[in-house]
Amino acid sequence: MPEVQEAPITIQETGAKAGRFFVRFTRAQRTMHAVLFSTFLGLAATGLPLRFSQSIWARRLATEVGGFGAILFFNKLCAIVITIAFSIHVKDIFTRGIMNREKGIFWGATSMVANWKDVKDIFAHFRWFLGLGPKPAFECYAYWEKFDYWAVFWGMMVIGFSGYAMWFAPFFAHFLPGWALNAVLVIHSEEGLLAILFIFSIHFVNTHLRPGSFPMDMVIFTGVESEEEFKTKRAVEYERLAGQGKLEARLGSKPATWLVNFSRGVGAIAIAIGLILLVLTLTAYFGE
Amino acid sequence: MSRAGNLQGSSTASWAFEHCGMTKRNIFGMALVAFLLVGFAPGRALAQSDCLACHADKGLQDAGGHNISVDGETFAKSIHGSLKCSECHADIKDYPHPEKIAKVKCDTCHSGQATELAGSVHSDGVEHPCTSCHGDAHAVFAKDDKRSAVYPLNVPKTCGACHGNNGMAQKHGLATVFPSYLDSIHGSALTKEGLLVAANCQSCHRSHHILSRKDAKSPTFKANIPNTCGICHAGITANYYDGVHGRAVAAGKMNAPVCSDCHTAHAIEQPTAAGFRMQSTPICGSCHKDKFSTYRDFHSQLGALGGYVETARCWDCHEAHDVRPASDPHSPVHSTNLVTTCGKCHAGANLSFVQYQPHANARVRKLNPALYFVRLFMNLLLVSVLTFFVIHTALWLIRSRYEQVKKAAEGGPHA
Numbered sequence: 002m003p004e005v006q007e008a009p010i011t012i013q014e015t016g017a018k019a020g021r022f023f024v025r026f027t028r029a030q031r032t033m034h035a036v037l038f039s040t041f042l043g044l045a046a047t048g049l050p051l052r053f054s055q056s057i058w059a060r061r062l063a064t065e066v067g068g069f070g071a072i073l074f075f076n077k078l079c080a081i082v083i084t085i086a087f088s089i090h091v092k093d094i095f096t097r098g099i100m101n102r103e104k105g106i107f108w109g110a111t112s113m114v115a116n117w118k119d120v121k122d123i124f125a126h127f128r129w130f131l132g133l134g135p136k137p138a139f140e141c142y143a144y145w146e147k148f149d150y151w152a153v154f155w156g157m158m159v160i161g162f163s164g165y166a167m168w169f170a171p172f173f174a175h176f177l178p179g180w181a182l183n184a185v186l187v188i189h190s191e192e193g194l195l196a197i198l199f200i201f202s203i204h205f206v207n208t209h210l211r212p213g214s215f216p217m218d219m220v221i222f223t224g225v226e227s228e229e230e231f232k233t234k235r236a237v238e239y240e241r242l243a244g245q246g247k248l249e250a251r252l253g254s255k256p257a258t259w260l261v262n263f264s265r266g267v268g269a270i271a272i273a274i275g276l277i278l279l280v281l282t283l284t285a286y287f288g289e
Numbered sequence: 290m291s292r293a294g295n296l297q298g299s300s301t302a303s304w305a306f307e308h309c310g311m312t313k314r315n316i317f318g319m320a321l322v323a324f325l326l327v328g329f330a331p332g333r334a335l336a337q338s339d340c341l342a343c344h345a346d347k348g349l350q351d352a353g354g355h356n357i358s359v360d361g362e363t364f365a366k367s368i369h370g371s372l373k374c375s376e377c378h379a380d381i382k383d384y385p386h387p388e389k390i391a392k393v394k395c396d397t398c399h400s401g402q403a404t405e406l407a408g409s410v411h412s413d414g415v416e417h418p419c420t421s422c423h424g425d426a427h428a429v430f431a432k433d434d435k436r437s438a439v440y441p442l443n444v445p446k447t448c449g450a451c452h453g454n455n456g457m458a459q460k461h462g463l464a465t466v467f468p469s470y471l472d473s474i475h476g477s478a479l480t481k482e483g484l485l486v487a488a489n490c491q492s493c494h495r496s497h498h499i500l501s502r503k504d505a506k507s508p509t510f511k512a513n514i515p516n517t518c519g520i521c522h523a524g525i526t527a528n529y530y531d532g533v534h535g536r537a538v539a540a541g542k543m544n545a546p547v548c549s550d551c552h553t554a555h556a557i558e559q560p561t562a563a564g565f566r567m568q569s570t571p572i573c574g575s576c577h578k579d580k581f582s583t584y585r586d587f588h589s590q591l592g593a594l595g596g597y598v599e600t601a602r603c604w605d606c607h608e609a610h611d612v613r614p615a616s617d618p619h620s621p622v623h624s625t626n627l628v629t630t631c632g633k634c635h636a637g638a639n640l641s642f643v644q645y646q647p648h649a650n651a652r653v654r655k656l657n658p659a660l661y662f663v664r665l666f667m668n669l670l671l672v673s674v675l676t677f678f679v680i681h682t683a684l685w686l687i688r689s690r691y692e693q694v695k696k697a698a699e700g701g702p703h704a
Contacts, residue, residue: 054589130684145681152674170645171637179644184663187651191667195674203678211682212689 021228024253025220029093034221036086037153038271043079045197045278047072052190053285080164087157110241111141113151119144138236145207156196163189194282201279205272217272222264223256337361339384340374352388364427368434377426393426395419405497422447422496439496442479444489445470452490469556486521493517493554509554512538514547522548528610535610546576551609560609566598573603583648599634606630606647 026034050059050072063069098106105111121137122144128134142150163185166173170182209217213234220226232239242248343349344359351357364370375381380391396403399419406418423429424438424447432439438447449467451457470476470490478487493508500507508517515535519526529535529548537545551572552558558565570589574581580603588600604612606622613620621630627643635642649657651664 127681127684130681130688132688171635171639171642174639174642174645177641179641180646180649180657180659182642182645183649183651183657183660187660187664188667191664191671195667195671198671198675199678203675203682206682206686207678211686212693 022225022253022255023231023251024225026224031224040079040083042274047076048193049282056285058281084161113147115147140237149204156192159192160189197282201275217268219264223260225253225256337374359427367428368431369429402497409499410501441485441489442483444491448490466555473555473557474559475557511543511547514549518548525610532610532612534612563598566602569602580648583650588647
């Protein structure tokens, strides 16, 4: 395996100046995440009772919220909101990457597109898990973060398309064969299930619940992280920016206490809802 | 009610006794005084007024303490009002009459009904079989008279006296059908709207000749049910006999459903109402198990959730009564009719749209190969992604925790 950059082990080693905060996510990105997770929770909470309509909790929930009509209405409402958010994002990428020819969108250190370093990082990370090598250092977006992004991107297209195909079935039937209408139901429900299981178990643990970030990584809510965190979690990016002298350009201010507390509350609620839904999904799935 | 006991006095007698300071209840004294006061010519046919001379007394009782008074006015208006008492109480020829008199035999006149009753489930009635249903023997009215216990609007209450909760029905191990009937579409039409043509008990069970549903001659015997319901629902019965179920029943294949198998016998609901729509699919599914197990698409997923009644149930596509195989050109699920059938709910349904298979089973490769592979791909994707990341993240968790603990141990307070 090629050489792997080693991550600093302790905060002392980084020699960071205490109290500095660096911007990781812009306000627009944080808003996008907030819209995404709230609509996703809504879609999951309404999609699951549809997927597992035979289970007792699904029926009880349906009765509580005013029946199936209300559930489907809410599912479609969240779908519209998340579609708008997705369209804004795609348009943004298109404008920045293709119209304005902004660098680093489709290729390079800050791109979401996977590269050779990600492949090396996966292997190195596994070696570190097993105590066979040093902990790898990551760039702006680590391989699991890129996977999260593309999983959502793919899921959005697949679940979105199949959902709209069901919603406007007679219209889609103009250019889809009849069996595809059967297929979209299978695709929608299976891909939705995958998204729910993945986000509420893997994404939660990878990003929020693992030691080092527990109980949640606040950077997606506040947009900034401390210099120590930056240096430990994304040493390669830190070094690159330091080498280019661009580190100061990324300086942010310490997040306001209210924002931290507010974000903690919102995040805790989101994670709690997600975990409850995860348990319900697993019980329904294995109870089928 | 027609317990004609002893005649032991008259109003004249009781008047005499009151004036002698004696009690009305003194039976022997009353009989004696009546004998002295009234007197009679032996062999004279007794007029109503002669009997009422004593029996008009509202407090009149026999030796057993039973009230033996007769409301002459009501009796005169009743269907038997023109009859003399002795025409029913045939053993009373003279006054005074014996203390014990014979039970009135209604079959003297009503022999046809009596024969029917004798062959019915009510033949062993301990109580007087006629008055149990027709009410007070001295207040029997024609069945189209509102005052009659067997007037259509009064029939359920009359039958319910025994076949209701805690009644005779339970004693005999019968279902307590009265409450179910009252809440049914027939019962509410009858009780709430006073609809005379609404089916009451005897519309289906008959009145005198009630037979067990196990009896082949009974209108509630399975093979006879379509025709019994058809007395009123003629059009639907004709439809039913055109369909596969009706044809099977007509051919003697008795595992096919008749009206009551889907609609129940007593608790019949309005089929378009939410309650019936919600429970109707499992009813069909109890026989059509293979189709029920594949009715797992969104029609059923949505349909299973409380309160959503709009999604298609079996009979929305297959018809309820004139059910035909898909190969029959008259079937709503025949390929040439699908656009119309699906179009009932799905505006804009076209030929491609109706290729959708509501009973597709993605688990069976032979039946639905395309769907089978779509599901296989989606499942493989789900399993592989989750397997990889569960291993990945579990290892990561363990390793991170190990590092954390190690660091805490090394970097302890005195390190």
